Amino acid sequence: MRKNWLVIRPQPLPVSFRLDRRVPVVLLMLVLITLTAVVLNVGQGDYPIPLLEVLKTILRLPTANADYPFVVNTLRLPRTLVAFGVGMGLAISGTILQGLTRNPLVESGIIGMNAGASVTAVTLIVLFPNVPPFALPLSAFGGALAVALFIYLLAWDKGSSPIRLILVGVGMVAVLNAVTTLLLTFGEINGVSQALVWLAGSVYGRSWEHVSLLLPWLIVFVPLSLMLSRQLNALNLGDDIARGLGTRIEWQRSLLFLISAAMVGASVATAGTIGFVGLMAPHLGRHLVGPTHEGLMPTAALLGGSIVVLADWLGRLLFAPIEIPCGVITAAIGAPYFVYLLIRNRK
Amino acid sequence: MNLPMHSMNLLSTRRLSLGYNSALVITDLDLAIPAGKVIALVGANGCGKSTLLRGLARLLQPQAGTVYLDGAEIFKLSTKAVAKRLGILPQGPVASAELTVRDLVAQGRYPYQNWLQQWSKEDERMVEQALATTGMTHLAERSLDTLSGGQRQRAWIAMALAQDTEILLLDEPTTFLDLAHQVEVLDLLYELNQREGRTIVMVLHDLNQACRYADYLVAIREGQVYAQGEPREVMTEVMVREVFGLECRIVPDPVAGTPMCVPIGRRCSRLQTYSGLQPGEVQ
Numbered sequence: 001m002r003k004n005w006l007v008i009r010p011q012p013l014p015v016s017f018r019l020d021r022r023v024p025v026v027l028l029m030l031v032l033i034t035l036t037a038v039v040l041n042v043g044q045g046d047y048p049i050p051l052l053e054v055l056k057t058i059l060r061l062p063t064a065n066a067d068y069p070f071v072v073n074t075l076r077l078p079r080t081l082v083a084f085g086v087g088m089g090l091a092i093s094g095t096i097l098q099g100l101t102r103n104p105l106v107e108s109g110i111i112g113m114n115a116g117a118s119v120t121a122v123t124l125i126v127l128f129p130n131v132p133p134f135a136l137p138l139s140a141f142g143g144a145l146a147v148a149l150f151i152y153l154l155a156w157d158k159g160s161s162p163i164r165l166i167l168v169g170v171g172m173v174a175v176l177n178a179v180t181t182l183l184l185t186f187g188e189i190n191g192v193s194q195a196l197v198w199l200a201g202s203v204y205g206r207s208w209e210h211v212s213l214l215l216p217w218l219i220v221f222v223p224l225s226l227m228l229s230r231q232l233n234a235l236n237l238g239d240d241i242a243r244g245l246g247t248r249i250e251w252q253r254s255l256l257f258l259i260s261a262a263m264v265g266a267s268v269a270t271a272g273t274i275g276f277v278g279l280m281a282p283h284l285g286r287h288l289v290g291p292t293h294e295g296l297m298p299t300a301a302l303l304g305g306s307i308v309v310l311a312d313w314l315g316r317l318l319f320a321p322i323e324i325p326c327g328v329i330t331a332a333i334g335a336p337y338f339v340y341l342l343i344r345n346r347k
Numbered sequence: 348m349n350l351p352m353h354s355m356n357l358l359s360t361r362r363l364s365l366g367y368n369s370a371l372v373i374t375d376l377d378l379a380i381p382a383g384k385v386i387a388l389v390g391a392n393g394c395g396k397s398t399l400l401r402g403l404a405r406l407l408q409p410q411a412g413t414v415y416l417d418g419a420e421i422f423k424l425s426t427k428a429v430a431k432r433l434g435i436l437p438q439g440p441v442a443s444a445e446l447t448v449r450d451l452v453a454q455g456r457y458p459y460q461n462w463l464q465q466w467s468k469e470d471e472r473m474v475e476q477a478l479a480t481t482g483m484t485h486l487a488e489r490s491l492d493t494l495s496g497g498q499r500q501r502a503w504i505a506m507a508l509a510q511d512t513e514i515l516l517l518d519e520p521t522t523f524l525d526l527a528h529q530v531e532v533l534d535l536l537y538e539l540n541q542r543e544g545r546t547i548v549m550v551l552h553d554l555n556q557a558c559r560y561a562d563y564l565v566a567i568r569e570g571q572v573y574a575q576g577e578p579r580e581v582m583t584e585v586m587v588r589e590v591f592g593l594e595c596r597i598v599p600d601p602v603a604g605t606p607m608c609v610p611i612g613r614r615c616s617r618l619q620t621y622s623g624l625q626p627g628e629v630q
Contacts, residue, residue, distance in 0.1 A: 004447065004488055007466055018453070018466035102441070227462065234457050240406050240437040245510070246430030246458035291443040292450055294465075 004290075023295035026288045030302035034084065037306045041083070041313040042076045046321055074207075082206040083312045083326060084305040085214045086271045087281075089263035091304020092225050094278020095285070095297055096260040099232040100253060105166055105341055107278030108144065108264040112172030114275065116147030117268035118199060119176050119183075125195045126187035133213055141265025147172060148261050201272040201327020203312055210270050217266035221259050222301065228256055229293035236293070274311075274327040276334020277304050283341070357382045357514055357546060358403055358433070363412035365395070365402040371410060372398040373570045380514075385540045386548045387561035391591050395570040396550045397438065397518050403548065404435035404516050430458035434512040438519045438550075440503055444492035448502045451491065452477055455509030477508035481535060497528030504535065515539070517549040521556070529553075533560045558582055558605040566590050582606035 006024065009016040043054045049068055056063050057072040094107040108114050120143030121136055155168040180199070184192050197204070231252045234242040242249050267274070281304035282296065288303075289295040311329035318324060356379040365373040372395040380386055380403070388396040401407045403414055405421045414421040421429060434455075442451055455477065456470040478484045481501045491499055500520065507515055520536065521529040537560055540547050551557040557564060558578040566573045566581055568590045574581045587595045593610055600607040 004449070005466075007471070009466070009468070015463045016466045016468075016470075102443075230457070230460065230465065233454060237442055237454060238437070238440060240401070240435065241440055241454075243406050243426070244404060244430065244433075244435035244437075245454065246425075246427035248426060286443075286445055290447070290450070291445045 018294075020289050020292055020295045022289045023299065026295075026299055027302065030299065030306065034302055034306045034309070037309040037313065038080050038084065041080045041309050041316075042072055044313055044316050045071075045076065047071055078208045078211050079203045079206045080309055080312070082210050082214060082270055083203045083308045085211070085218055086203070086267040086274060087277050087304040087306070087308030088222065088301045089214075089218065089267040089304075090274060090277040090308075091281035091285075091300045092222065092297065093260040093263040093267075094304070095282040095293070095300045096225065096232065096256050097278065098282050099236045099293060100256055100260075101165060102236060102238070103165055104283065105279070105338070105345060106169075107276065108260065109273065109275040109278065110166060110173075110338070111147070111151050111169035112176055113144040113147045113151075113261060113264045114268055114273040115173045115176035115180070116143040117141070117265050118273055119143050119179050120146075121269050122180050122183050122195045122199065125198070126183050126191040129188070129191045129194075133209065137213060137217060137266045137269035139265075140269035141262050144264040144268070145258065145261035147176070148257050152257070199272045200325045201274040201330075202315075202325030203271050203308075204323065204325065206271065214266055214270045217262060221262045221266075225256075225259050225263075226294075226297055228252065228259070229297050232256060232293045232297075236291075271308075272325075272327060274308060275331050276338060277307055277330055279341075280304075280330075280334055280337055281307060283337075356380060357417055358548070359415045360403070361413050361415065363399075363402060363414060364410045365398050365407055366410050367398075371570065373402065375412065376570065376572060378565065378572055378575070380546065380548055381563055382513075382546050383540075383544050384546060384562040385537065385560055386546070386563045386565060387557035388548065388550045388565050388567060389552075389554060389557050389590070390567035390573075394567045394590070396567045399567065400435075400516055400518050400548065400550050401437075404433060405429060406435065406437075427458045430510065430512075432512050433514040433516065434507040434510040435516045436503055436507045436518065436520065438522060442491055445490050447488055447490050448483055448494070448505070449474065449478070449487040451502055452483075452487075452505045452509050455506040455511075458510065473509050473511050477505040480508060480539070481505040495528075497524050497531060500524060500528070500532055501535070504532070508539070512545075514546045514548065517547070519550050519552060522552070529556065536560070554582070554587070554608045555600065555605075558607065559600060559603045579606055582608065 004021050006019045006021045039051050039054050043049045043051050049071065053063055053068055054072060057068045058077065063069065090108065097106045097108060097111070098104055117140035120139040124131055124136060124139045151165070151168060151172065155165045184195060231247060234245050234247045235249060235253060239249055281300040284303050285296045285300035289299045307330065308326055311326035315324035315326050315329045358380040360376055360378045363373060363376045364371055376399065388400060390396045398407065402409060405414065405426070408422065416424060416429060416432065452474050453470070456473065459470060478487050481504055483498070483501055483505050486494065486498060491502065494502065504520065520532055524532065533556060536547050536549070539545050561578060563576065564578045564581040565575045566586055573590050574586055582597060584595055584597050587593055587608055595608045595610045597606050597608055
């Protein structure tokens with residue numbers, strides 16, 4: 001009999017784990033894909049750098065050209081790392097939301113959390129231009145959380161149809177985007193131009209400062225999301241079963257929503273609204289490692305990270321020297337994917 | 348499985364009122380679930396039997412009154428501790444379609460796990476045992492969407508079994524199954540009770556199946572216990588009229604000898620020859 005589980009149970013220790021057998025292989029492959037994507041993205045640009053030289057520069061080995069360290073380490077590497085971190089955050093958020101709502105069509109952008117994060121962040125940029133940079137992710141977090149709470153109160157009902165949640169989300173996005181437009185129209189010109197660059201959903205011009213703003217959020221919330229995978233498995237079976245299994249569902253669901261909002265807030269505050277990553281990553285992940293969240297969560301995270309890095313790379317490659325924001329690329333791929341899922345899900 | 352025999356009533360309620368928002372569905376209900384028996388809750392649609400089952404499983408906070416598990420108020424016990432003693436299978440549960448049977452059954456071990464111990468030898472043993480008991484071992488690697496309705500229901504029952512509880516509550520475990528699969532699921536539950544002494548409380552729609560499989564019948568009407576006891580005491584023509592609003596004849600089940608309800612509808616042309624009654628004489 002074939003067993004699909006890999007069991008880790010070191011004898012003398014009171015510790016035991018279980019993973020889908022596919023997970024380690026898939027994760028290893030995704031790490032390799034991610035590294036390739038990072039190197040590709042760093043090499044790409046007006047000033048192309050051979051891939052081997054990119055690797056050497058990142059590893060601080062002597063390089064053929066004295067300009068490489070500046071181009072790579074100061075300009076392109078932080079931007080690529082931001083892309084990866086943002087993609088990871090959005091993917092984790094999407095995995096949590098799909099698990100909680102048991103709705104394969106949901107992600108933070110579709111239910112309006114991205115738009116909520118933008119509104120509060122734009123408000124901050126336009127109305128209070130002098131706040132310190134770390135306030136931006138905090139306010140975006142607040143916006144995403146407020147939308148999550150609102151959606152929860154408005155559209156959450158036992159057996160609530162997947163379409164209802166999405167329709168409420170579409171409404172939220174429309175209203176929140178209108179508020180953002182209002183702020184941009186009446187805001188002071190310097191703040192507005194700064195907000196516009198940022199809103200496009202791009203990692204253009206992101207520096208080590210942005211990396212250091214994003215990093216603390218990832219360090220706290222990525223491990224937390226991994227730790228709550230088991231609870232997410234139980235909640236995914238529905239409220240009654242989860243409660244019957246001994247989950248404290250209100251508390252654990254709130255915590256998971258909080259993680260989701262934090263990841264959205266940090267991502268949107270760093271790179272604007274990059275849509276559909278949270279939709280695609282968990283879907284692809286389920287195909288690769290199945291729906292159990294212990295394996296799905298890290299798989300989707302790596303997938304999300306590499307999707308955004310590759311989108312950034314494509315955006316700069318396709319119509320070079322014109323640069324297309326990576327948010328446009330993810331939308332161009334993600335929107336048809338969403339429609340496909342919508343049609344398949346109607347059956 | 349070792350059952351503590353000090354208590355004959357593991358699960359009981361006192362003046363229990365349950366409802367949703369302000370509408371009460373169950374009012375002032377006193378009930379004691381006899382240990383080690385198969386208990387069937389029967390009643391008309393909307394009488395509150397499913398609500399009662401959810402209340403017994405602490406899925407629904409009482410509006411008034413208390414549910415006791417082994418003499419302790421169930422809502423004062425830690426929910427994980429309750430989950431080790433009492434399993435619940437709600438009606439029509441849904442899981443991710445790609446989930447395999449083994450993955451689903453393993454979820455039943457949740458109350459025994461923590462951050463460090465996520466898959467102990469005991470967990471593994473109980474999952475294998477639950478798969479074997481339900482005859483699902485050969486389907487363990489299949490994903491749920493490739494199974495028939497009966498197989499899927501057996502997978503859910505296996506999950507509840509892996510939870511290793513003395514009490515198993517099931518809400519209409521046979522709905523959406525064809526007759527052969529209904530009998531298969533009920534036989535399985537009966538065997539679990541006989542072999543392992545588990546207390547099984549289930550909501551059943553089919554009165555004849557309830558009479559055949561249950562040791563103890565609880566008839567619910569308008570949120571109250573109308574009658575309770577052994578099927579041959581509870582199952583009367585008066586009870587069916589009062590609880591279901593249906594005229595019927597009670598005859599012995601030709602196979603099991605348990606009471607069997609034969610409804611009298613409007614189309615009863617053979618009634619005259621059958622019982623010597625004119626159709627018009629029956630209300």
